Amino acid sequence: MLTIVLFDDGRPGEIWPTEEVGKVVKVPDCQFKARGMLGGVANITDVEYQVFEFRVDDExxxxxxxxxxxxxxxxxxxxxxxDPKPKPYKTL
Incomplete structure (x- = not known):
């Protein structure tokens, strides 16, 4: 299991667990509001995050x-x- 630290208006440093990672990851919109109703069911959109590696010390x-x-x-x-602390992607 990998963890990604997400940053945007609704997720200031939230840790997101994922099985797969690419240059872009889609995550459900955390600021859900009834933006659109389809047959009485709320339409929840995904938000795209650009993923990159960030080095802290030797991780x-x-x-x-x-x-x-x-x-x-x-x-x-x-x-x-x-808290909880994200898992490092790799150790150098």
Missing amino acids: VYLIGVNGRRPSDAVISSHIMHN
Whole structure:
């Protein structure tokens, strides 16, 4: 199981578990509102995150960004202080 740290307006450093990873990962919209109703069932959209590797000390973590990329200091802080802590993608 891999973990990705997600950053956008609704997910400021949330850890997302995933089995597969690519350059883009789709995650259900966390700011669900009844944006569209189809036959009485809410239409929940997926949000695309651009995935990249981010190095902290001797470990590499997967980061997903939708919109503007946060600063390196913000990303590092979320990796170091999140609870639960994300799993490193690989160790150097």
